[in-house]
Amino acid sequence: MRSDIKHLRREQLIEATIDTIARYGFRKTTLSQVAKQAKLSQGIVNFYFKTKDGLLLETLEFLAEEYEASWRRAVALSGPDPVAALDAIIETDLGHEVCNRRKVSVWVAFWGESQSQPQFRRLCSKLSDDYLAQTREIISRIIDRGGYQRHDADAIAHGLNAMVNGLWLDLMIDPKHFNREAAKRACRNYLASVFPAEFAAIGPPVAASRRAG
Amino acid sequence: MRSDIKHLRREQLIEATIDTIARYGFRKTTLSQVAKQAKLSQGIVNFYFKTKDGLLLETLEFLAEEYEASWRRAVALSGPDPVAALDAIIETDLGHEVCNRRKVSVWVAFWGESQSQPQFRRLCSKLSDDYLAQTREIISRIIDRGGYQRHDADAIAHGLNAMVNGLWLDLMIDPKHFNREAAKRACRNYLASVFPAEFAAIGPPVAASRRAG
């Protein structure tokens, strides 16, 4: 069918774009390079995405949808317990499907441009908002259940988000020493500071992203 | 004197580069734009830095030195107490001189490229190592003094670094709602989880970067 091949090619090109950004960086990501990576011809990107900016925006949308779907799935699968849900989010955020050089380097590239590209910022911002809304809701349930009346769900969610993003950055700056399990423990440790009863038992008291597990 | 003006021009061009990256993003940072921003002529960048890559690398070096100097100064001024020193680092990292859109957008831009530019990565990596070495040393002293034998200074330092970087990113993604004081509290809250006796008293228990203070 027509739309099948159209959809196939678009995804093929988006994947090639991610590969190219990850390997050569944003600055050296040219349409030639993307087409070459996709093993297709020169003019193909303009054929499917009209412009380069179109391709980039759709790449970001693709990544954002994929990311959002992956933690929504994790939450859905974790059952009704909010502590399990939050832990599943951490597991996903720092798991190998999400937290790998290929994906993270693209995120950082887009973050870098989002300051000057309103479309990028809007998307990153919306993604962040959705993530915060979800984690905030889960955290609220933990607060309600655990009787942490003085805790601020929004603030805790932001703290978690910052730590996850910061840990992703470590992967960019020093990929050789990055340790996914240690990174997960760092997040859990953060949550244990806020919800001692709920998170204390999950891992050893303190660890961080660049330590061998 | 001759060498004075040479130094002056280099700094003028580096500042113009930072302004241009912050305003237009890495992708649209052209030498023309930088020269225009510096109110100098076309060929000036090649005259002072040979190549565009030369300018970018020196810009990163400039920022790195400036940043390193700023937290070293903060530590020096904070006196002998390690708790005060760590707090001074947070105060600096999230203070208006370091944590502002102009500077942070350049950091993120360089992080995004550091994957594909070994020179960038090396510099970012070294900076991170120096920062970790310093905070690790301070944290070790807190551990020794407070009797936290089971704590891991390196891991705590990494966690703090991730959180600070993650909070900087918030500034890129949603600058309007970013709150510097809330961000500082988020860091202190993290430290309070690790060193309850030392950090509990400094701020209110929980807060985060995008909350109005």
Add this chain to the structure above:
Amino acid sequence: MRSDIKHLRREQLIEATIDTIARYGFRKTTLSQVAKQAKLSQGIVNFYFKTKDGLLLETLEFLAEEYEASWRRAVALSGPDPVAALDAIIETDLGHEVCNRRKVSVWVAFWGESQSQPQFRRLCSKLSDDYLAQTREIISRIIDRGGYQRHDADAIAHGLNAMVNGLWLDLMIDPKHFNREAAKRACRNYLASVFPAEFAAIGPPVAASRRAG
């Protein structure tokens, strides 16, 4: 076919390069000028030859192959007699297809740069060696047949080569007074000094390049 047009364009650009060097000199041969001469667009040379140096080298290769082919053809057509073969080489070397302002000015331009461009020198050197090998072989046969035991084929070949090149230069320095037939006679006169019996009859005893024939 695709490869046909590719070959066509390359040759079109090489011809345009030769025209440009001949008309404006090496120093003023810009890619813009070449593209304009070829009635094609700005970026075309980089598209087909990657760099300017690439174009220049291929132009030299093109000329070298053309030149080599032309005297090889002349030798082949001249039959088994070595005297006729040598005469055919002179006829070709100083004929209007080879010895004209357009071609010679390009040769001299490349000779001038060959000192500093190893690739140019290598090519010129190889061409010269091939030419010498061929003429040396022909001259050897004349020596053997004519009983000139004390003659040195290599030395005679070098002398002829020098004279031909020197006559080409005359075309550059004083094109108005250059006379192709007189130049041919100068060469034959040189050969007549070496092989009196073989070459005496071919032309009048003495003449040279800048004399009206």
Add this chain to the structure above:
Amino acid sequence: MRSDIKHLRREQLIEATIDTIARYGFRKTTLSQVAKQAKLSQGIVNFYFKTKDGLLLETLEFLAEEYEASWRRAVALSGPDPVAALDAIIETDLGHEVCNRRKVSVWVAFWGESQSQPQFRRLCSKLSDDYLAQTREIISRIIDRGGYQRHDADAIAHGLNAMVNGLWLDLMIDPKHFNREAAKRACRNYLASVFPAEFAAIGPPVAASRRAG
């Protein structure tokens, strides 16, 4: 005195220009490079020669005068015998002061540009004319004295000039195998073909520029 230093600087810059052309070729001969070679400052050339073309023209004039002076001196010193005079010219033309890579590469560079630069051509042409006038006059005396009524002095002079220039080119194309003495013998051999009685005794019958002597 004022004119002393002025004269000194001009010559210093002309020598630096020759060095630069010889080492880097015409294309890479920039005023910066020349100034650097002369161990003087950037703007110095424009100060003394107004423009780059001015410098190049004066360099050519300098070389031309030097060359002309050298063979005029050789002729003057050779005494009244025209055969000795002609031999002295050959000795000079292919001697180490005139026939060396540094000088020859500059000559060839200028010849290459003379096609498109009328000023260069005029100078090269005038130099060639003077040389021919001188050698023609000497050759005429040999003709008169030896009774070679059918010989054409002008044609012989042109032949000699072509051979000398052609031998110079050998130095550019294959400097390693060039042999100055062999080159001289090649010229003498040429003259021996025209004036057997006068030149036969001077050297062995045949030799050429690229043969080990």
Add this chain to the structure above:
DNA sequence: AATGAATGAGAATTCATTCAT
């Protein structure tokens, strides 16, 4: 007399985009 910082026109090169096939 000389310097060398600064300029800006022009050259090489890159690359998104177009379009005939």
Add this chain to the structure above:
DNA sequence: AATGAATGAATTCTCATTCAT
């Protein structure tokens, strides 16, 4: 639906020239 030759605007880089000191 896809190609890839060709374009030309934009970008980096070079360098002759100027000029304040």
